[in-house]
Amino acid sequence: MIEGFEFKQCISILKSTGKKAGNLHALRDLIAQVSDDCIFHHTYQYFLKEHILEYTNDFAHWAGESLEERSLAEQLSNIDPYEYDNISDFRKELLSVVGNYIEKFPEPREAMHGDEFFFNETITLIFPIGIRVKNLAEFLMAIKFVDVGSIYYHFYEARMRVGGGIDDFSKWIEESLEKKGLAERIRAIDPFMHNTEDIRKHIAEQTEKELRGDIEIMGVEE
Amino acid sequence: MINQYAGISPKGDLLLLQRLARVLGGRSFLHVNSTREGGGVAEILQRMIPILQGLGIDARWETISGDEQFFEMTKKVHNALQGNKETITDTMWQHHFEINRQNAANIDLDADAVIIHDPQPGPLVEFKKRGVWIWRCHIDISNPFKDVYKALGRYALKYDAIIFSVSKFARAMNIDEFIIPPSIDPLSEKNMELSDDEINETAKRLGIPTDRPIILQVSRFDRFKDPLGVIKAYRMVKKYNDCILLLAGSPATDDPEGAAVLNEVKEFAANDPDIHILLLPPFSDRDINALQRMAFVVLQKSLKEGFGLTVAEAMWKGKPVIGGAVGGIPLQIAHGVTGFLVHSIEGTAFRIRQLLNAPEMAETMGGRAREFVRKNFLITRQVRDYLSVWYIMENKGKSIIEF
Numbered sequence A: 001m002i003e004g005f006e007f008k009q010c011i012s013i014l015k016s017t018g019k020k021a022g023n024l025h026a027l028r029d030l031i032a033q034v035s036d037d038c039i040f041h042h043t044y045q046y047f048l049k050e051h052i053l054e055y056t057n058d059f060a061h062w063a064g065e066s067l068e069e070r071s072l073a074e075q076l077s078n079i080d081p082y083e084y085d086n087i088s089d090f091r092k093e094l095l096s097v098v099g100n101y102i103e104k105f106p107e108p109r110e111a112m113h114g115d116e117f118f119f120n121e122t123i124t125l126i127f128p129i130g131i132r133v134k135n136l137a138e139f140l141m142a143i144k145f146v147d148v149g150s151i152y153y154h155f156y157e158a159r160m161r162v163g164g165g166i167d168d169f170s171k172w173i174e175e176s177l178e179k180k181g182l183a184e185r186i187r188a189i190d191p192f193m194h195n196t197e198d199i200r201k202h203i204a205e206q207t208e209k210e211l212r213g214d215i216e217i218m219g220v221e222e
Numbered sequence B: 001m002i003n004q005y006a007g008i009s010p011k012g013d014l015l016l017l018q019r020l021a022r023v024l025g026g027r028s029f030l031h032v033n034s035t036r037e038g039g040g041v042a043e044i045l046q047r048m049i050p051i052l053q054g055l056g057i058d059a060r061w062e063t064i065s066g067d068e069q070f071f072e073m074t075k076k077v078h079n080a081l082q083g084n085k086e087t088i089t090d091t092m093w094q095h096h097f098e099i100n101r102q103n104a105a106n107i108d109l110d111a112d113a114v115i116i117h118d119p120q121p122g123p124l125v126e127f128k129k130r131g132v133w134i135w136r137c138h139i140d141i142s143n144p145f146k147d148v149y150k151a152l153g154r155y156a157l158k159y160d161a162i163i164f165s166v167s168k169f170a171r172a173m174n175i176d177e178f179i180i181p182p183s184i185d186p187l188s189e190k191n192m193e194l195s196d197d198e199i200n201e202t203a204k205r206l207g208i209p210t211d212r213p214i215i216l217q218v219s220r221f222d223r224f225k226d227p228l229g230v231i232k233a234y235r236m237v238k239k240y241n242d243c244i245l246l247l248a249g250s251p252a253t254d255d256p257e258g259a260a261v262l263n264e265v266k267e268f269a270a271n272d273p274d275i276h277i278l279l280l281p282p283f284s285d286r287d288i289n290a291l292q293r294m295a296f297v298v299l300q301k302s303l304k305e306g307f308g309l310t311v312a313e314a315m316w317k318g319k320p321v322i323g324g325a326v327g328g329i330p331l332q333i334a335h336g337v338t339g340f341l342v343h344s345i346e347g348t349a350f351r352i353r354q355l356l357n358a359p360e361m362a363e364t365m366g367g368r369a370r371e372f373v374r375k376n377f378l379i380t381r382q383v384r385d386y387l388s389v390w391y392i393m394e395n396k397g398k399s400i401i402e403f
Helices: A024-033 A036-048 A058-065 A070-077 A087-104 A136-145 A148-162 A168-175 A180-187 A196-215 B011-024 B040-054 B068-081 B090-106 B122-127 B146-156 B196-205 B227-238 B256-269 B285-294 B309-316 B345-356 B359-376 B379-394
Strands: A005-021 A117-133 B028-033 B058-063 B113-117 B132-137 B161-164 B176-179 B214-218 B244-249 B275-279 B297-300 B321-324 B339-342 B400-402
Touching: A005 A024, A005 A036, A005 A148, A005 A168, A005 B011, A005 B379, A024 A058, A024 A087, A024 A117, A036 A058, A036 A087, A036 A117, A036 A148, A058 A070, A058 A117, A070 A087, A117 A136, A117 A148, A117 B011, A117 B379, A136 A168, A136 A196, A148 A168, A148 A196, A168 A180, A180 A196, B011 B379, B028 B040, B040 B058, B040 B379, B068 B090, B068 B146, B090 B122, B113 B122, B113 B379, B122 B132, B122 B146, B132 B379, B161 B379, B176 B379, B196 B285, B214 B227, B214 B285, B214 B309, B227 B244, B227 B256, B227 B345, B244 B285, B256 B275, B285 B309, B297 B309, B297 B345, B309 B321, B309 B359, B321 B345, B339 B345, B345 B359
Parallel strands: A117 B400, B028 B058, B028 B113, B113 B132, B132 B161, B161 B176, B214 B244, B214 B297, B244 B275, B297 B321, B321 B339
Antiparallel strands: A005 A117, A005 B176
């Protein structure tokens, strides 16, 4: 019997650490001090936000938009947090990138008052949304209308939980539905290059393609 | 009650609300502020308390009473917390405490969770009986006048947690600090859906022509809302695009500064027949709703702002909003996506022209704006967050809570 997939969702309650950085020196010093939860929020949870513009984490966004240090913003955006086994190693990489930049440009500009980098952390609440699917057709229906918080939980947050860059969707599709090809196509969707709405579209497209293949009993003869 | 929001609010928010209600249902939740009417806090509590009660929470709302001296002093505290230099004597602080002591004797402060709104009832924490006590600070205290902050801080630190509206309003205080933005109620008179007939009737009654695009700013006549800057921007636009400017606000009979600003605005408008200055009486929510719906673009060209919820109100009506990049406005407007953030009169004029010349872009932006508000600034999200904070404070030490 196929094990069903139960959709869950997470929401985050924001907590302020009260710490803020007005320039890159302060940013570096505080990245070194703040909690793992704080680093997690400003990087991994970036994708829980709606409007992903040019960057892939809050530090890069602030460096690019508020300080107009575009080169640093690009370098910070290029760090893939999922390459690291733990926050500690990831934090070291962030510090190294910011530190190297400061060495080259030792007098970085100050952010405008009110536009400093505010260090926050979150408390995450996870809850089932009352949707359980048993096959791919039901999965397609569900993926099209669940809240983006659910896509985030199963596609982004799962990577830390499941490990190895694997999301909940592809794991279930591979293990329970035994559709390795579709699982691999979903894993090939680059989490960094899309916002959660785009991720939803791509998963739906791939699933639809798979379902079409399943129901077509006759192809055009060559 | 909560069912009324089905199909409007995000489903996930409603589901989590139901889960939270299951664990907190039947328990008592007290809100205390200093006024039943007027101001954003009273407006939100009026709407929020019935929702909480509908979820099975024993929610109550109490207000403190005080004399003229008390409210004069708390007005000074309010200004000082936002950075103004104010002199508040020890006698005044004692009076502040004494009024709260009297109120504590009259109000039943026994509850499982208590939220005290703003500085006026702050000292009530000294009369805490039990439960989780949270101070809800609606203003920006990131750069306060130190003496006053220090004096009020003795109360603030006795709370279990503080809630601010925006990260940048907060400061390091050695206490749990949560960030919960305010919200609008999509079912209230100010935000509910209106028929085209009603919108047209309102325009007719208020004498507003609808044959050309309307540029609207709804705000008090206050220099920080830059009404003269708005007129200047409109004049720059008017050279290229025919349009109507509508400035709507309440008459400021009790505020001499407001009356002076209004006169300046009228004088500056200089009988331009296409500038309409509307003085709406208090409780004109439905008219404001109609004005926002008939507008083509809405401005909130503030130079200084609290959260600026009028931005979310206009966005909810599918309007692109051009807002000053101050206070909570940048949290609501993603520049170029859900509206435009501006830093000058010229920028305001340029963005108005851009929208007038690209109505399709205005429509797309307005659609995104509405969706952004739906996901982030509806009252159900704020109730969800308040209940979450209550639950989090009773389950301290966990960064992940699974239901």
